[in-house]
Amino acid sequence: MSIARRELILGGQKSGKSRRGEQLAAAWLARSSSHRAVLVATARALDEEMLARVTRHREDRAARVPALATVEEPVALAQAIREQGAAETLVLVDCLTLWLTNLMMPSGASRLPLPVDRAVDELLGAIADAPGPLVVVGNEIGLGVIPLGREVRAFVDRLGLLNQQVAAACERVTLMAAGLPLSLKDAS
Numbered sequence: 001m002s003i004a005r006r007e008l009i010l011g012g013q014k015s016g017k018s019r020r021g022e023q024l025a026a027a028w029l030a031r032s033s034s035h036r037a038v039l040v041a042t043a044r045a046l047d048e049e050m051l052a053r054v055t056r057h058r059e060d061r062a063a064r065v066p067a068l069a070t071v072e073e074p075v076a077l078a079q080a081i082r083e084q085g086a087a088e089t090l091v092l093v094d095c096l097t098l099w100l101t102n103l104m105m106p107s108g109a110s111r112l113p114l115p116v117d118r119a120v121d122e123l124l125g126a127i128a129d130a131p132g133p134l135v136v137v138g139n140e141i142g143l144g145v146i147p148l149g150r151e152v153r154a155f156v157d158r159l160g161l162l163n164q165q166v167a168a169a170c171e172r173v174t175l176m177a178a179g180l181p182l183s184l185k186d187a188s
Helices: 015-031 049-062 077-085 096-104 116-129 151-171
Strands: 006-011 036-041 069-071 089-094 133-141 172-177 179-187
Touching: 006 015, 006 096, 006 151, 015 036, 015 049, 015 069, 015 089, 015 133, 015 172, 036 077, 049 069, 077 089, 077 116, 096 133, 096 151, 116 151, 133 151
Parallel strands: 006 133, 006 172, 036 069, 036 089, 089 133
Antiparallel strands: 172 179
C-alpha cells in the first residue's frame, strides 16, 4: 500500500474511511522499526451513545493497529499536528468533520480559541508544514438533500469548502464507498 505525503480520505458514514486510514498507518509502521503512527482523534463524547461509540472505536483500533498511539484533540487540531508530526511519524487525523463541528457548534462552556476561518488557515498551514506523512479523514456529506435549517446549511456549506481546501493541499484524495477506495487525485 503506497503512502502519499499528504492524503485526504473522504466518504459517508460507515464507508470504510477510518479503516482505510488505519490500514495506511499499519503499512507505515510495517516499513521500519523507526516509524511511529499517531491518531489525532477529534471526537467529543457528549452523550452515552457517543461515549459508547468512542469506546468501541478505541477497542477496535487497538486490536487492528496496536502500535497506533492516540492523542485526543477536539479543537486545537493544527497545534496537535505540529506537536505530533515528525519525519518518521505518520499522523492520522480522524476526523475533520467532527473538528469543524466542535468549532462551529461548541458545547457547554467551551469557547473557540480562534474564529473558524482562522482555525482553518492554521490547519492548512500545519498540513503544508507536516514533516512526515499526514492522513486526514473526513465526511463527504454534500451529496444528499439540502438541509432545512439555516445552521445546518451553513455547516454543510463550510464543510464542503473545508474539504476542497484540504483536498487542494493534499497530493492524494481518496473517496471511500462500500469499503472500496476510489482515487480522486493522485499526484504523489
